[in-house]
Amino acid sequence: MRQLLLVCALAAALCGPAAAQSPDVDALAATVDAKVQAWRRDIHQHPELGNRETRTAKLVADHLTALGFEDVRTGIATTGVTAVLRGGKPGPRIALRADMDALPVTERSGLPFESKVTTQFNGQTIGVMHACGHDAHTGILMGVAEALSSMKADLPGEILFIFQPAEEGPPDGEKGGADEMLAQGVFDRFKPEAVFGLHVWSTLNAGQVGYRSGPMMAASDRFKIVIKGRQTHGSRPWSGVDPIVAAADVIGTAQTIVSRRLNISRQPAVVSFGAIHGGIRFNIIPDEVELIGTIRTFDEDMRQQIFADLTNVAQSVAKAHGASAVSQVPDIVGTPVTSNNPALAARAAESLATALGAKNVVEMDLIMAAEDFSHFANQVPGFFFMVGATPKDQDASKAPSNHSPEFFLDEEALRVGTRAMLQVALDYQQAK
Template identity: 65%
Template sequence: MRLAVLTASLVAALAALAPAAHAAERPEVDAAAKAVQAQVVAWRRDFHQHPELSNREERTSKAVADALRKMGLTPRTGIAHHGVVAIIQGGRPGPKLALRADMDALPVTERVDLPFASKVTTTFNGQTTGVMHACGHDAHTAILLGIAQSLMKMRAQLPGQVMLIFQPSEEGAPVGEQGGASLMLKEGLFKDFKPDAVFGLHVFSTVQVGQIAVRSGPEMAASDRFNITVHGRQTHGSRPWGGIDPIVTASEIVTSAQSIVSRRTDIARLPAVVTFGAINGGIRYNIIPDDVKMIGTIRTFDEGMRQKIFADLKNVATHVAAANGATVEANVPDTEGNPVTYNDPALTARMLPSLKAVVGDANVIEPPLQMGAEDFSYYAKEVPGLFFFVGATSQGIDPQTAPGNHSPEFKLDEQSLDIGLRAMLQATLDYLEAAKA
């Protein structure tokens, strides 16, 4: 009898500590998703047809702010240039939660045959190019607007407060400018409203529509840029001994730098990447130039590895240049990079039942570590964060060979809009209700 009482007490105690789990989707989520579905699709198509580059999201920002005002919200605009933020005040006491969507597009010329395909062109880095939502930020913005509309309709019963973050410049500010999540935080995003947690999502081509991918702990890599300039001495191509060849020196730097990951980094623990993306030097076939410039990216998942690779690349560049009689300017990194996107383990475990309630246990999968980066990572450094991927590739198409995010042929299955909205709304309501209790 005593054992039975103790067992019952233990079960009750564990149940009180366990996250709120739902065997099925909340009925209010289903009703809200059905009510707003057509509007979310319309918003997404409008944003897709009128894409804007990072720090240039004027039309998008205005459309978002106008939509929020029609819902009865009072958005704050102009944060980090074109960011829009609004707070939904629930009718019951509870926690504070932030939800984030990014708004910017890419300098990519669309090659998808859609009636709402982008025809926008612009000048980027001195070249004429198309502009396209090739990464799905149009979907993210539309989904968050749909969530805002849904939450406003249930505001009286809502516990706590929800901050809606519509963020510009996730893809990176233009050269010489600041932007994105880091600038929003610098300008006081969390100063007066410090959330207890922050959620974000991303439509993803390598995940089938109907699936959600999420992993605990490190999920996406830290991303850093570098630029290295090799200074030689110009001479005629027929008399290489009359100068110092920066092209040969730069080539040796690229070759030697390959050993940083393959021989100096413990990739058995976590992966890392050092990639040279561009080399520019010289103007004529028979002139050895004065200088060669190289740019590239570094991807890591551990801060210690990150700093060691910075030091190793500087060391390689400096000593290879010296061995060739050249000098070097090694800016490693050359700007503030994105930190690792890290999902708080406790928060992730707590919210998994919410995601599974929407798509089913078998359709919530753990993806491999992603070498791509996300500036959502800045928010997740301030408060516990959860960032998950929503499948974007249609059934019948292999997501491993489908055109990827950033491709001119990236094609979003619009079912992902409904799934993303349901997943984020379910997670939001479950979090607020559980935290309130």
Template identity: 35%
Template sequence: MKELIKHWLDKINDEVIEMRRHLHRNPELSYKEFETASYIKRKLKEYRIPYHSEIAGTGVLGIIKGNQGGGVVALRADMDALPIQEENDFPYVSTKENIMHACGHDAHMAMLLGAGFILQQLREHITGTVLLVFQPAEEKSPVGGAKPMLEAGVFKEYKPDVIYGQHVWPQLPVGKLGIRDTEMMGSSDSFKITLKGRGGHASMPHLTNDPIVTAAHLITSLQTIVSRGLDPLEASVLTIGKIKGGTAKNIITNKVVLEGSIRTYNLKIRKRLKERFFEITNHVAEMYNNVVEIEYIDGYPATINTPKWAHLARKTAQSLFGQDATPEVMPSLASEDFSRFLEEILGAFILLGTRIENSNEQRGLHDPQFTINEEALLKGTAFLSKVAIDALEELKKTQK
């Protein structure tokens, strides 16, 4: 099977690179991936892969049925770009102002299309069904695109036994894959706090209830949730990322707005963080005679792999790229919409090494100069193809 995959990979490799570049040139924001979806459908039709489209707006589901019955494995790629002005200078930079594939979703789609082509050629060897899930709006937390696709019945006809997702990862070199048995990424909740006091002249603070002072104490107090209220061995973080208040240096404002996010892996810790957040915010506001309004949004849950299917993915990667292909990686507190699929379906989320040759020039995800080493596209396409086949073979054993 490894040789068969390599045979068809050689035929599609250049096209996978071109597909990635085409998608990079033509990025679209969340819920607006219309041209992207049309391109995907054209490619699926070209590869003679049946599909359903317009799922939750722009989502597409490719269906590859093997010539032998068996289980169902889903492979997922996200479709949307980010509102970022690209600052690269290669020939295939974004043609859309202030829109860029700065998170590698162009590569995800290209690799999934490439894997779809390979699996379609090998369908007589496939014991089951492979679903190609092209998901919109991954970047649009907290709603995202996974939950709307599930609610729209994306898996009504074929319910996956296993699902895999793959994400480019600039911290890892090409040929390496990050695979953990449990936590991969964190949950991500967001909040907006509005503190309302009494404004006035800077020379007469005694006649005011200064919300800027309240905000300063609140920021410090909120940090004690993680530093003093939680187990230090449990990863979590609370960040105030935006503060808005005041109009002039000699005016005490009557309103301050703070916005931020809270991230962790553990469901119990997530619940406790939220409880303490409300307690501290309300008490500090009351202490300084401010009125407080809190908007708290429960975002993506933590991305937690299923140990069995993470282990299978590790074996797949090692069979393709060698025993040292899966170095130990730490989980990330970045969040991922794929977590919504993993809440309902067993599976795993994989990090694909895409570091460019001059690592000093490597930019991180969401950077205006982010790019990938395109040699990784070959690795990712091969991995998706084989992990689908390996998972179906494992399902065949367990379903006997």
């Protein structure tokens, strides 16, 4: 933007009278870089699982309160924090969102601020690690809050800061995450006209950012199917109903849902079985077999079609075997598609190019992972982008992925993420 302003000064006719005075984002970000790094390292060393982010939430809330933000609220959806920065000039209302939770993963990074925290998870002692980089997201957004606060008098509009818990999903039996924050009225109290978020990402190199217009990250749904037969001796199959053979046929026929029934010229989709449980002994045909798996889609109609088709396959194929099926497709309604509003994405991509140079802005392939930012972006136009985390001298396609015990964040990502988010937010606020 600095270069653009210089051109404007030399040839005002090219830019026209409406060109907004934009602050120097690089200089603005530089005032918080050291703090962002310190926050990120502190949070990294003290990771907390979903709905347990009490220390992290207090750090965030104390910071926003010290900055003089309005309406600082805590305890939303268990540990979520929101606050409003009201600029000194009229302008749009937007929301910026970060997530705060860590994962049950034992860290093997060897960093001086490596997590030594352990917890009980599903009856096992396991480490807790910011293996998805949400420590970086929280640190970056705290820095963005401070940087924007420092120019509050000149800032147009109002910005809602959202620090959400449990992006990776709440503990069993609990509610949590973005949808629970919405259920507790976050967008009722402050309705933004756009929402922005970012994620540090292993398949991009530090210095790069990536995005995609339209659908970008998949909807993720779980399913459970129980095939019910009738137990009998393995030597006398005609005396019972064999659920193992029926389950095998259900799995086979389910492969035709994506390959034969879905219009995959619209979007790709995946149906995967992840576990089969049934039987205890070589010569006993069991009563039932349980199948569980995951469904990934990028289109709501295709998502609903898979739910219906998989239910139909399970019940019809089981019936053909004289068995029956109890289908829960999905058994827990999962995360919807994360989709970038095309008009917003076009504007935000220009901001990313301004902040980082066009060569560092990458258009990404579809990502089969899911992200619960989608709940916010289903309410108002949203833009979500990826910030490269893998050191520049490494092949990012081979780097340990997010969620790996070896996931590594090059802290250049903090500088890039801070500048990118600042530029996206400021350009949006100053465009009107």
